[in-house]
Structures are given as structure tokens and as C-alpha cells.
Amino acid sequence: xxxxxxxxxNKIVRNFGIASxxxxxxxxxxxxLIAVQLYSPGVNMHNQYTTFGRIRPLHTNAVxxxxxxxxxxxxxYYSLQRxxxxxxxxxxxxxxxxxxxxxxxxxxxxxxxxxxxTSHEYAELEWPIDILITIVWxxxxxxxxxxxxxxxxxxxxxxxxxxxxxxxxxxxxxxxNSVEIPVTFWKSYMVYAGVQDALVQWWYGHNAVxxxxxxxxxxxxxxxxxxxxxxxxxxYKLSILHFWALIFIYIxxxxxxxxxxxxxxxxxxxxxxxxxxxxxxxxxxxINGLLTLRGAWDKVRxxxxxxxxxxxxxxxxxxxxxxxxxxxxxxxxxxxxxxxxIAHVHVGALGWNGFLTFAILYWVIPxxxxxxxxxxxxxxxxxxxxxxxxxxxxxxxxxxxFTQGLMWKEFTPEGLLKYPNFLETxxxxxxxxxxRSVGGAMYLAGVIVMAVNLYKTAVQGxxxxxxAAEAMPLEKLNPHANTERWHxxxxxxxxxxxVIALVVILIGTFVELMPTLTISSNIPTIASVKPYTxxxxxxxxxxxxxxCANCHSQTIRPFRSETERYGEYSKxxxxxxxxxxxxxxxxxxxxxxxxxxxxxxxxxxxxxxDPRLMSPGSIMPEYSWLISQKLDTSTTAAKIRAxxxxxxxxxxxxxxxxxxxxxxxxxxxxxxxxxDHIKVNSNKEIVAIIAxxxxxxxxxxxxxxxxx
Amino acid sequence: xxxxxxxxxxxxxxxxxxxxxxxSLLSPETMNYIGYGTVIVALIVVIISMxxxxxxxxxxxxxxxxxxDPAAATLTVEEKVxxxxxxxxxxxxxxxxxxxxxxxxxxxxxxxxxxxxxxDNPTPAWFMYLFYATIAFGIGYLLVYHVFKTAPxxxxxxxxxxxxxxxxxxxxxAKTGAAVDEKTVxxxxxxxxxxxxxxxxxxxxxxxxxxxxxxxxxxxxxxDYWLHGNKIADIFKTIKYGINxxxxxxxxxxxxxxxxxxxYVKSIHGTNPPNPKAPQGVKVTD
Numbered sequence: 001x002x003x004x005x006x007x008x009x010n011k012i013v014r015n016f017g018i019a020s021x022x023x024x025x026x027x028x029x030x031x032x033l034i035a036v037q038l039y040s041p042g043v044n045m046h047n048q049y050t051t052f053g054r055i056r057p058l059h060t061n062a063v064x065x066x067x068x069x070x071x072x073x074x075x076x077y078y079s080l081q082r083x084x085x086x087x088x089x090x091x092x093x094x095x096x097x098x099x100x101x102x103x104x105x106x107x108x109x110x111x112x113x114x115x116x117x118t119s120h121e122y123a124e125l126e127w128p129i130d131i132l133i134t135i136v137w138x139x140x141x142x143x144x145x146x147x148x149x150x151x152x153x154x155x156x157x158x159x160x161x162x163x164x165x166x167x168x169x170x171x172x173x174x175x176x177n178s179v180e181i182p183v184t185f186w187k188s189y190m191v192y193a194g195v196q197d198a199l200v201q202w203w204y205g206h207n208a209v210x211x212x213x214x215x216x217x218x219x220x221x222x223x224x225x226x227x228x229x230x231x232x233x234x235x236y237k238l239s240i241l242h243f244w245a246l247i248f249i250y251i252x253x254x255x256x257x258x259x260x261x262x263x264x265x266x267x268x269x270x271x272x273x274x275x276x277x278x279x280x281x282x283x284x285x286x287i288n289g290l291l292t293l294r295g296a297w298d299k300v301r302x303x304x305x306x307x308x309x310x311x312x313x314x315x316x317x318x319x320x321x322x323x324x325x326x327x328x329x330x331x332x333x334x335x336x337x338x339x340x341x342i343a344h345v346h347v348g349a350l351g352w353n354g355f356l357t358f359a360i361l362y363w364v365i366p367x368x369x370x371x372x373x374x375x376x377x378x379x380x381x382x383x384x385x386x387x388x389x390x391x392x393x394x395x396x397x398x399x400x401x402f403t404q405g406l407m408w409k410e411f412t413p414e415g416l417l418k419y420p421n422f423l424e425t426x427x428x429x430x431x432x433x434x435x436r437s438v439g440g441a442m443y444l445a446g447v448i449v450m451a452v453n454l455y456k457t458a459v460q461g462x463x464x465x466x467x468a469a470e471a472m473p474l475e476k477l478n479p480h481a482n483t484e485r486w487h488x489x490x491x492x493x494x495x496x497x498x499v500i501a502l503v504v505i506l507i508g509t510f511v512e513l514m515p516t517l518t519i520s521s522n523i524p525t526i527a528s529v530k531p532y533t534x535x536x537x538x539x540x541x542x543x544x545x546x547x548c549a550n551c552h553s554q555t556i557r558p559f560r561s562e563t564e565r566y567g568e569y570s571k572x573x574x575x576x577x578x579x580x581x582x583x584x585x586x587x588x589x590x591x592x593x594x595x596x597x598x599x600x601x602x603x604x605x606x607x608x609x610d611p612r613l614m615s616p617g618s619i620m621p622e623y624s625w626l627i628s629q630k631l632d633t634s635t636t637a638a639k640i641r642a643x644x645x646x647x648x649x650x651x652x653x654x655x656x657x658x659x660x661x662x663x664x665x666x667x668x669x670x671x672x673x674x675x676d677h678i679k680v681n682s683n684k685e686i687v688a689i690i691a692x693x694x695x696x697x698x699x700x701x702x703x704x705x706x707x708x
Numbered sequence: 709x710x711x712x713x714x715x716x717x718x719x720x721x722x723x724x725x726x727x728x729x730x731x732s733l734l735s736p737e738t739m740n741y742i743g744y745g746t747v748i749v750a751l752i753v754v755i756i757s758m759x760x761x762x763x764x765x766x767x768x769x770x771x772x773x774x775x776x777d778p779a780a781a782t783l784t785v786e787e788k789v790x791x792x793x794x795x796x797x798x799x800x801x802x803x804x805x806x807x808x809x810x811x812x813x814x815x816x817x818x819x820x821x822x823x824x825x826x827x828d829n830p831t832p833a834w835f836m837y838l839f840y841a842t843i844a845f846g847i848g849y850l851l852v853y854h855v856f857k858t859a860p861x862x863x864x865x866x867x868x869x870x871x872x873x874x875x876x877x878x879x880x881x882a883k884t885g886a887a888v889d890e891k892t893v894x895x896x897x898x899x900x901x902x903x904x905x906x907x908x909x910x911x912x913x914x915x916x917x918x919x920x921x922x923x924x925x926x927x928x929x930x931x932d933y934w935l936h937g938n939k940i941a942d943i944f945k946t947i948k949y950g951i952n953x954x955x956x957x958x959x960x961x962x963x964x965x966x967x968x969x970x971x972y973v974k975s976i977h978g979t980n981p982p983n984p985k986a987p988q989g990v991k992v993t994d
Contacts, residue, residue: 079822082822083821083822085822153821154819155819155821157821157822157824159821223822223824226824226825227822227823227824232812232816232824232825232826232827233824233825233826233827234827234829235826235827235828235829235830235831236817236826236827236828236829237828237829237830237831238829238831238832238835239826241831245839260862265853265854265861265862266854268862269849269850269853269854270850272849273845273846273847273849273850274846276842276845276846276849277839277842277843277845277846278842279838279842280835280836280838280839280842281839283835283838284831284835287832287835290761290765291804291806291829294765294768294806294809295768295772295809295812297765297769314758314761317757317758317761318758321750321753321754321757322750322754324842325746325747325750328746329862330742330746331746331747331750334747335747402747411873412962413880414877414880414887414962415873415876415877415880416959416960416961416962417959417960420959420960420961421960557862558862558863558865558866559866559869560866560869560870560873563866563870564959565959569866598955598956599953599955600952600953600954601953602925602953603916603925603953603955606925613915614915614916615915616915676925676953
């Protein structure tokens, strides 16, 4: 039999590589901008489109889906063709995938600053973009499986197992977490509410980390590390064990984001124990990588790409050990809502995803341009400034996290909170915020040096758009004659492999989601909890638009330090009309679940106009545009109808008269503000958001005042 | 058997209702200390594990160097040391389930992927122990919290914490005498009281009532007009519980601080600061 000639598509690899670098720089710049706003709020340029709450999701989406996403596709398109000994299935699909993905990112860059958001973390994009993501992901899947099916290699290598798991799990996660009911073209409500919505979101959020930031990178590690070091993979047995254990266990761990919330106790405990059981399967990847370097450590000393790989793997090892520790409820009680978590994710993102991406770029770009890297010195500089940048980022954030977490919990001997004023704990860690932005800037500087280095490399070489290769075609095998071990046999059946992977990830999904979504005793209802009034609903949507939940949680944990500070701890039944839930994940400012009635309307008006009037030293941005902008009441009827569809008990036909109630309530607030000499037209946005803030947590709030 | 047992366990967990046990072995403080301890231990474990990886790598490199030197040992004083080292090395190698690099060629598996070969090494022994240990931890955790219920879940933890705090507060009050409240608060012109009250006023009250008490959002506190009474007990009560737009300060200020600032408010009556807010409430003359 003759070997067949074919060509690898390098141009698509190059395109994804360029996109990854460009979006990486943009995403990190936005990160730097919001980091500086945390100690200097005026850096938002007093512009709503560049204010923290709206562009923090832009930062996370840009670095996760644009920087890392494009890097994943670069790595997969390069390695898959070579592992399958075949060109990508379809050049047209490759192009649709590439341009479709960039279109998604551009639409995110436009819609997120405009405030179009579902407020589900790492899934903020609104429903039309969700549909686009689904289509592009399916295109990617067809292209990948098409390539696998027309392969000239009998067995699929461990890297491809990870790619398959990535594809199938992200598809499931994205679809389940995007079940929303459209209201207008850029506004939708989540079908799930409160506790259920929270569980779905963090099942998604945690597994976006697992199957977007981890499994594809492990797959890429399994291809690029042995290529770079020219060493065999250390243990095939370890590959099998840690692959299946990882994807099975990871999917269960989501509830560790919801410890001490109103999520049922059994679900919380499942989240804890599966997180702890994740240590070994996660470390399996690190060990297999580091031991692959056995006998090649002399190369690590000289080769900057291997240095990036080693630090990346080490960061992965640290983050995947820290994660399970943070899942223990005793540790979580201190770490949750603080900057500890920010440090944790950045060790993973900057160290693991960032450094692996850089290593792959430094390795792939010279190869597809048939040249040497322009400057090894610059690459070495990038490595050192990047590593220092991670340290300068992470260490202050750990410090800030411990400090603030402990200050929130400290009592005086008289039994009062030692730091009752939340702001005091914020001001204590401002120096850490400043140092963090320095670390981030160092890391970004390294990336810019890399971009120039890669550009110069490309210029001095010439792209081999279609790289010639040859391989023997696959012979038909008699299936009964196959005497290989079971897993080896499975490696010859990619579709069966995908189906088994799907079943494996669905087990945890069903056990955790189904009881919470279907058994009503998991969410005890409270009779006094009523749906939001139309004005409050509009105000809530403004709260979502401005991204308030990025800094303010709405869930009071059953700790004395929280009930003293914020009031009665949260009850599951309080959230039944919250589409979506707004519990948040970080307290840059205080919790707001019982904010209603705590201060007067005029306090909120002044505070939103300029937070520093009411709280000197506050780092909250000014929301002057809420005072000047008119509330859009044309959507009220559609919103009420959408809410009715998903089970919120507004009376039939209420959508037609909702705006009358809205105007009445708004006038009441405007009149009340007038008694404090604040003149504001009742049709302004600020009136709606005050209405919402004053409603928060009042359904069951004990109303203790001097009057009674 | 194992999957079956796991399944039974899962069913038990799912069926278990969060019934609160009567008592706990751990006080909230101990829990806190356990938390702090875990943080520190976790960090130390990270450092140690990194050192271990480094050491293993070093040893492997050293083993290679030794292999290159065939006639190494004659019997000297250092023999014992060398043997000890060899034993330690041996333990390391076993813990990692490593084979000398010189024997690697026997482990290379059939087939290659774009030039990448795979070795048929076993999974490292310590790795498997770690995995089994975490699984045992997981099962133990679920048993303790949901089957035997010997440790408290969150709402029970909360009740314990609050009860403990109440006990401590009562003990403190017994030692220092009753705290001030709206029934026992006394008018005072003691300068130390007023200066302490002024400090509280400047940091807490001035955003709404003005630095001189002239009134901004909140009413003028220096004129003769009062919305909620001008007696020291009235002022104390208004500050403590809040009313309408005035927030409650009960959880933010100690009883003594509320008493001091109430007295300070009494002391600034009639000071006629600049830019006074228009009178609110009823005129009260003592």
C-alpha cells in the first residue's frame, strides 16, 4: 500500500494564534483598568460604559473566551491534524468557526459595556449571542469529529480524549445554563429562579473552569510537552486513570461555590467531598507532565518554552490543591467573598492558562513560519517578568483576602462587631489593590513583548500555509480479531468514546440538579414573599445592567458576624421570584440582601450620585447617569408577561395596568425625596433603583424601629 | 461491591433530612481555630509538595549520574552514609514507582502519535494512596454530617455560635455591671463624655447632620425644633433603633458610644452654626 500525501492547514492555526494574542492584550488591559478603579474610582472617566460593574464581565469574558478560547482552538487545530494524520475535515467549517468565534467576541465587547447581561457569571452574554455560540460550537464539533473520522491513525491519543470531553461537556453546560426567556432582543430572564438558578449557574461556572480552562489545556499539554522535550509520556495508565476520574468527579464540585447559602445541605456536602476527591485526578495531569520531563531537565534550563510549561504545570498543581482546600466549609467561611478567591483564580489563569499558551505560541509560530524565534532573550525576559507579575499579583491578593476575611468576623468583648463599618475593612486593603495592579501590569508588559517578538518572527519567516505530510491509509480491521486491551479498543471508536464521556459527566449533573429543580421540599416557600412591583422589577433590571452584583452579594450566610452586620440570614423561600438570582460571588462592598429600609431614599439618592458624600473614602463609582436617564417603561408589559410565563404569580392581565402602578410608586418616592429638598422627576432611572433597593429583604424583615 | 456501596450511600445522603443533633463537640471558636489551622497547614503542604517534586527530580538526576560511574564503592568510613543515602533513594524511587532511566526502553509501548511515545509506567504509589485517602475522606464526611449526624450543619452551627456569644456577653455584663440603655441613660456634661461623643458624631453623624450639626439630609440638631423628642432618652432611642430615614446604630455603636453621642447632641443645642437647615418638627423648650 502507498502512503497518502496530504497537507496540514497551518493558516487556521496562525489565525487563532493572532486572535489569541490580540484579545489577550485587550482583555488584560481591561483587567488593569478595573484593577485601578478599585483604588481610584475616577478612572472610569465618569462614563457608564467604562465603569467597573459593566466591564468586569468584559474582562472575564475576554480573557476566558477570547484569549484562552482562541488559544485552545490554535492548539487543537495544530495538534489534532497531526495526531489524526489528516487535514481538518473542512476548510469552510474552519473559517466559519474562526470568524464566528471572533463575531461572538466582538458582540460581547459591544453589548457588555452597554449593560446587556444575564448576570450569570462567565455566561453574561444575552440570548441572541448564546444562540450564535451554540451554532459556532456545533460547527467546531463537526469539524473536529469529521477530522477524527477521516483519520489515518488507528488509535486516538490522550490529548484527543480531552478535546472530546471538552466539546461534549461545554455543549451540555452552555445549553442548560442558557435556558432563558427572551423579553426583548437584548433582554431575557432566566427560567430558573433563586436557589435553583444559583445551583445551575455554579454547576456551569465551576465546570467552565473544568472543561474550558482545564481539560483542553491538559490535552494540549499531552501533545506539546512531549514534542517540546522530545520525551515519551510518562505513564499511559496514569493518563487513563486521571482522565476518567477527572471528568467524572469535576462535574459534581459546583456547589462548593454555594457553601453556607440556602442550597440544601446534602448538595453542599456533595460539592465539598467531590472537590476533595478531585485533588488526585487533577494532580495526575501535573505528575504525568512533570515526569515526562524526567531525563530532560537539562533542557528546561536552556529552553524558555519548557520553562513556561514547568511553571504553568506547577501553578496548575497549586491551584488544584488550593481549590479543594477552599471547598472545605471551615476554610470557605473565611475565604469566600474575599480577594483570596481572586488570587486563586489568577494563579490558575495567569500561571496555567497564560503560561501554557505562551509556551505553545513560542513553539508553534516559528515552526509554521519555518524560521527561528526572533529573540530568545526577549522570550526569557517575558518568562521572568511574567513569573514576577504572577507573584506580585497573587501575594497581595492573598494578604488582602485573609485580612479582610478575618476583619469581617472579628468581635469586641462587648459582643459588637469590631469593624461594623464595612468600608473600614476595604480601606485597610487598598495598598494591596495598588500592588496587585502593578503585578498585573508587569504580566501584561511581558505579553506585549511576546507579541512584538512573535510579529518579528513571522516577518522574518514565511507562513507555510499548507504543510505537506504523508501517512499510510487505515486498513480495515476485522473487529473480532482485535485482541487489544479494552481501553485500547475504545481508543479506536471516537463516537462511542464521546457517548461514554457524555454519560460520565451526566451522572453528577443529574444527581445534583434534578432533586433541586424538581423536589419542592428543597426550597421551602414563605407566604409573605411577594413578586416585585413593576417599578422594583425595572429597578432590579437596572441593578443587573449596572453589574451591581459584581461587587455586592445578596446572600447572608448563617454566621453571627453576618447576621450582626446585615440582618437575618437568607432563606431559600425569599428568592423564588429572583429570575436570575443575584447572590454574587465577591464582596467588594457590603451585602445588600437586607438593604431595604436600612437608609432613607435621600441617603440612596445622594449615595448613588456620589458615594463619597455619604461614605467618605468609598471606592464605589458614581452613578450620575441614573439621575439623568429616563426609565424605559415601554418594556414593563413584556417583562410582566415573561415573568408570568415562568411562573411568577402576577394576576392575569396585570401587564396592561402594570405601568399605572409603576408611575404611582415612582411618584411616591419622588415626593418623599422632595421632602428632603431633592428635586427629581419620578420618571428617572434612579427612582426605580431606589425602589428596588428599598424592597430588598423586607419581605421577612423584622421591622424594629423606635415606633414600636 | 464498591459501586453498590457508593450508590447506597448516595441514596442515604439524598434521603437524609437536615435534622439537627442536640449538641456539638466543637465550639465555634475551636471551629475558627481549625479553620485558621487548615489555612496554614494547606499553605505548608503546598510548599512541602513543591519541595518534594524538586527533591524527586534531583534524586533522579543524581541516580543517573551514579549509574554513569560504574566502580563507585570501596569500603570506607563514608560507606555507611552512602548506603543510607541509597536506602533513602530506594524509598523515594518506590514511592514514585520509578524505574531507572536506563531501563526505560523496556517500558516503551507499541504505537506512536505524531512521534510521541508512551511509557507503560505504573501510577505512582503515593498518588494512589492520595486518591484512596480522599475517597475515604469523602465517604467519612458524608457519614459524619448526613448519616450519623455527629457534626453540625450550617443552621445548627449558627445556633451554637449565637448561644455561645450570648453566654459570653452575659458573663461580661455580670462582671462590669449592666450596659446603658434608653431607660438608664443619664444626661452628662463631663468633658470626656462630650469629646468621645464628638468623635463618634464627626465620623458617623456628620454626613447627614453636618459637621456642626446644622443639618443636611437629616435635620438641624442645634435649633429648638425636634422630630422625635429632645430628652436624652429620646435621642438615645432614636439613635439606637433608627426611625424613618435615620438608620439604626444598635449594631454599629456600643451602648456607651450611643450615650456619649446623645450627650454631645444635647451639648450643641443653641450653637447657631452657619447654613442651618430649616426647622423640622415641633418646637420644644425645656
